Amino acid sequence: MEYLAYVAFGIYVLIILTGGLMAVLCRSMVRALVGLILTLFGVAGCYLLMAAPFIALMQILIYVGAVSILILFAIMLTRAPAGAEEAPYIFPWRSIAALAVAFLPLAVIGGMIRSGQVTPLVPPTEVPLAELGQTLIEPYLLAFELISVILTVAMAGAVILGFERRIGK
């Protein structure tokens, strides 16, 4: 049975890779957003494989349900030309610089991961939902309250920024 988990993991990694490349390379913003959504689903699958179904559902609910819709709003509200294409590249200096920027942390952190001394716990156990709730209101109480403040401030800031032209006049 264990090889099935490897097959599922491979499929999820393939989904993440395809979606990530689409999100980074497609010139059309809408296609890039579709790639991002694909990646989000792949990551949700990885959460399921790690026996964390609650986080997988939250991933789909928050990221796919809310965040990508907000990005779609950002694409649609900026009055970009149809499909919101970026201008083509004349010479790929920018891509070369981007490759260098991405490769350096990858090499450093990859080496650190390989030399890690952590003993892994192989079959991950599912945390019951009641224990998650208990953790949320005991060790994480302050963070839990603070994030509600942050969400309120962000929403208020977004509304104020949206009205800025009327105030300016």
Next chain:
Amino acid sequence: MNGITHLEMYQFVALLLLGLGLFGLVRRRSLVGMLISVELMLNGAGLSIVASGQLTAASGAMAQLATLFVMGLAAAEVALILAIIIVVSRRFGHIESNNLRTLRG
């Protein structure tokens, strides 16, 4: 699997997401594309946190909730950036990061 543990496999996937996000953040020229890249990196962070909680002796509940907080922060950040992008596109008529050179509005 020549000595690669499950934890390392998930951490490498998270690292892949970080690399893709950094690549996109530098390469993209429109603000929306950069926002999409930042989301990729945040997802990698969440995956890494959950992997290090669920696959080691550390507390799984703490890790899962930390990822939940990352998701909440990402939602707040996207709402704010959406407003900023709309303001920029109103003032400049475009959202190309190369041509945004005026600071004082």
